Amino acid sequence: MLRKQELERYERQILLPEWLKSGQQKLKKAKVLVAGAGGLGSAILTYLAVAGVGRIKIIDGDRVELSNLNRQMLHSDKDIGRDKVDSAKERLEALNPDISIEAIKATINENNVFSLVADYMIVDAMDNLPTRLLLNRVAVKKNLPLFHGAIYGFEGRATTVIPGKTACLRCLYQGVIPGKIPVVGVTPAIIGCIQATEVIKYILGIGELLADRLLIYDGLSMKFSEVKLKKDPNCPECK
Numbered sequence: 226m227l228r229k230q231e232l233e234r235y236e237r238q239i240l241l242p243e244w245l246k247s248g249q250q251k252l253k254k255a256k257v258l259v260a261g262a263g264g265l266g267s268a269i270l271t272y273l274a275v276a277g278v279g280r281i282k283i284i285d286g287d288r289v290e291l292s293n294l295n296r297q298m299l300h301s302d303k304d305i306g307r308d309k310v311d312s313a314k315e316r317l318e319a320l321n322p323d324i325s326i327e328a329i330k331a332t333i334n335e336n337n338v339f340s341l342v343a344d345y346m347i348v349d350a351m352d353n354l355p356t357r358l359l360l361n362r363v364a365v366k367k368n369l370p371l372f373h374g375a376i377y378g379f380e381g382r383a384t385t386v387i388p389g390k391t392a393c394l395r396c397l398y399q400g401v402i403p404g405k406i407p408v409v410g411v412t413p414a415i416i417g418c419i420q421a422t423e424v425i426k427y428i429l430g431i432g433e434l435l436a437d438r439l440l441i442y443d444g445l446s447m448k449f450s451e452v453k454l455k456k457d458p459n460c461p462e463c464k
């Protein structure tokens with residue numbers, strides 16, 4: 226049941242005929258893991274928290290650095306040197322004390338990824354391909370949705386993986402993506418908000434997901450385009 230305070234907090238979204246109190250209850254019951262509390266994670270976590278996703282798990286192994294602050298707006302100048310999961314949790318709890326936030330300081334690897342994910346739906350807010358592919362493997366094995374987003378400078382992309390139905394990340398990425406990439410703060414905010422929108426739609430069971438669709442955003446030309454994705458019949462993860 227939703228308490229009086231929750232009905233008031235979420236009043237404007239409950240007004241939507243696709244949402245209603247029943248949708249808000251679904252969000253309250255949902256469990257979402259956000260892997261990465263950086264630029265993408267800042268936008269994703271903020272909007273999932275204020276929307277009322279009931280249980281959010283944040284995983285990040287890094288500390289806040291000055292060079293993060295052009296885009297990672299969950300963290301402030303005073304947080305430099307703190308664990309990102311701690312400053313993220315503090316900020317999110319201040320935004321919405323009606324939800325539960327679990328902060329885990331960890332670097333995701335082959336040994337811990339299965340237990341970290343547990344039965345949470347997965348939002349990929351990472352900055353490196355090997356970890357993204359590990360999350361993808363767990364999503365496919367455990368039949369959990371994976372919400373992918375990636376950025377480079379003014380460009381970004383997003384897709385939603387539904388195991389058993391859509392292409393997986395491994396079908397999409399065979400090459401390598403460079404390490405330290407240039408980022409303009411607005412780009413992860415835009416892509417992260419797209420990922421958060423996908424999560425909310427998935428939980429509510431409404432709209433059309435980015436299933437087998439890679440959405441590509443170019444901030445300089447201010448154009449969105451889309452590429453149709455296909456399962457790779459030889460994919461080592463999802464065939």
Ligand SMILES: [Zn+2]
Nearest residue numbers: 393396460463
């Ligand atoms: Zn695949």
